[in-house]
Amino acid sequence: MTTMTPVGNFRKRLKRRVKWPLIAIVAALPDSVQTLLYLPRVRKFAQHVPVLKVVYTGCYRTHPLDKALGTETGGIEPPEAIYGDDKNAGSFPYMGSQPSTVRLALRQLGDLRDHAFVDIGCGKGRPMIVATEFPFREIIGYDLASRLVDIANRNARIVARRFPERVPMRAYAADALQADFPPGKLVVYLFNPFGIQTMTRLLDSLTAAYERGAIEALSIVYLNPLCKELFDASPILDCRFSASVPYAADEIGYDEGVTQTVHIWTSRPRA
Numbered sequence: 001m002t003t004m005t006p007v008g009n010f011r012k013r014l015k016r017r018v019k020w021p022l023i024a025i026v027a028a029l030p031d032s033v034q035t036l037l038y039l040p041r042v043r044k045f046a047q048h049v050p051v052l053k054v055v056y057t058g059c060y061r062t063h064p065l066d067k068a069l070g071t072e073t074g075g076i077e078p079p080e081a082i083y084g085d086d087k088n089a090g091s092f093p094y095m096g097s098q099p100s101t102v103r104l105a106l107r108q109l110g111d112l113r114d115h116a117f118v119d120i121g122c123g124k125g126r127p128m129i130v131a132t133e134f135p136f137r138e139i140i141g142y143d144l145a146s147r148l149v150d151i152a153n154r155n156a157r158i159v160a161r162r163f164p165e166r167v168p169m170r171a172y173a174a175d176a177l178q179a180d181f182p183p184g185k186l187v188v189y190l191f192n193p194f195g196i197q198t199m200t201r202l203l204d205s206l207t208a209a210y211e212r213g214a215i216e217a218l219s220i221v222y223l224n225p226l227c228k229e230l231f232d233a234s235p236i237l238d239c240r241f242s243a244s245v246p247y248a249a250d251e252i253g254y255d256e257g258v259t260q261t262v263h264i265w266t267s268r269p270r271a
């Protein structure tokens with residue numbers, strides 16, 4: 001086992017303190033500058049410049065959804081930028097789902113009129129914004145990071161002003177394991193928010209709520225499903241959809257991928 005020297009430790013802490021403020025400067029570059037950086041001749045050099053190269057994740061460009069609505073759902077927020085030095089906090093970063101993937105997943109579920117939508121690890125609320133396009137009875141999200149929840153609720157106000165006829169969305173600052181699940185029919189949305197330990201406890205608590213009848217019917221939509229086996233082994237769920245879904249053409253270049261893996265499970269009919 002290697003142990004870090006005090007100098008090594010200091011360097012690591014300094015790098016962490018300096019890295020994210022610098023990335024924040026790059027993230028704040030206007031879209032016109034980011035577009036310029038995408039020109040092949042500029043990119044050839046700029047992609048090798050430390051920090052500046054994060055532009056080429058595409059996540060810091062203004063997403064088409066945000067351009068259309070005036071919301072703010074972009075960026076990558078690494079765990080250390082979200083949670084600081086809190087060792088008990090999450091270990092996965094924030095990154096928004098692509099709206100076309102969310103739409104395709106929700107269309108697999110049929111009539112959603114009496115369902116609630118719950119995004120566990122909702123971040124800035126992009127999937128909730130897309131969920132407002134569907135006739136859910138309630139749309140909520142939970143995230144550990146209160147700063148992201150504030151942004152999600154700012155987005156909620158923008159969407160509510162623009163589409164007063166839609167069901168409003170609301171984000172809450174809470175750990176997934178403390179989340180309250182609305183009773184009745186539920187769609188739980190997960191974009192790879194955490195690892196196996198938290199996911200096991202989350203699935204246990206959903207299963208218990210389903211078995212005592214508090215949840216009438218349960219659908220799980222899971223993107224980039226690192227803990228897929230847990231759901232496959234569940235005695236109350238059947239896999240209903242599993243595919244690698246291409247992004248819509250206008251969403252390509254707004255993160256590093258061009259497809260997303262989507263799995264959907266729904267609860268078995270009760271005996």
Ligand SMILES: C[S@@+](CC[C@H](N)C(=O)[O-])C[C@H]1O[C@@H](n2cnc3c(N)ncnc32)[C@H](O)[C@@H]1O
Binds near residue numbers: 119148177
């Ligand atoms: C990949 S992002 C997904 C954001 C959003 N669901 C989307 O698809 O656009 C994962 C989010 O999970 C949140 N998260 C991580 N651990 C969590 C926990 N234990 N409880 C609630 N949220 C958590 C992170 O703060 C991050 O915003």
